[in-house]
Amino acid sequence: MTIRSTGGRIAAYVWLVFAGLNILDLVFGITGDATYSLTAFTIGVLLLLGCGIAYTVGLRPALLGDDEAVTVRNPLREARAPWPAVREIVGTNAVTVRFDGPDGREVVTRAWVLQTSPRAQAKAEARARKDAASRVPGAALKGRTPAAYAAQQLNEIRERQRAKTRSGAPDRAAEAKAEEAAATGTVRWSVPALASLLVPVVALVVLLVVGAVT
16 A cells, blocks of 8 residues: 655656756756856756755655555655554544654654645534434545545554454454564654755855855
């Protein structure tokens, strides 16, 4: 299961194409004029900075669930938790995952994708209650936000990974043993994401200093 923001990805790809065409135009337009060249380099670095933002905000964020773990990939950080370490997954105006982190600490991470404003969520819930009172078919689905649906899917994957007895009931003893042996979840910074932002910023500062000096 992989969930990404379709709108964010489209906007990011549009910017990348726009920036790539403009960078090519700047490269072929550079002349021996030092002032023009410095200006062209500055614009190019600004375009690259925009590409870094497009990557971190539009392309990188994702919510992933597989047979081993759930992964919340946000713009600059990534949280990954094996299913035995997961304590709770809820979806309201955003998907929130609570799991056991390093050193026994409890970690709560909030997914960047599928965020809904509290106002929109309240409207959806009010509409669902109204339809439920009128016995409209599918009322519960109308009040479910995209984040709630994603959380439901993740919880279904988590449930499938739980140890079962022959009768199909959860095997509590096996679960407790798995929890003791399971690795805890991790939260780490994304080096590529940080580099995509910091490198253009540093280059921009250098160009501004050079421009001020010259």
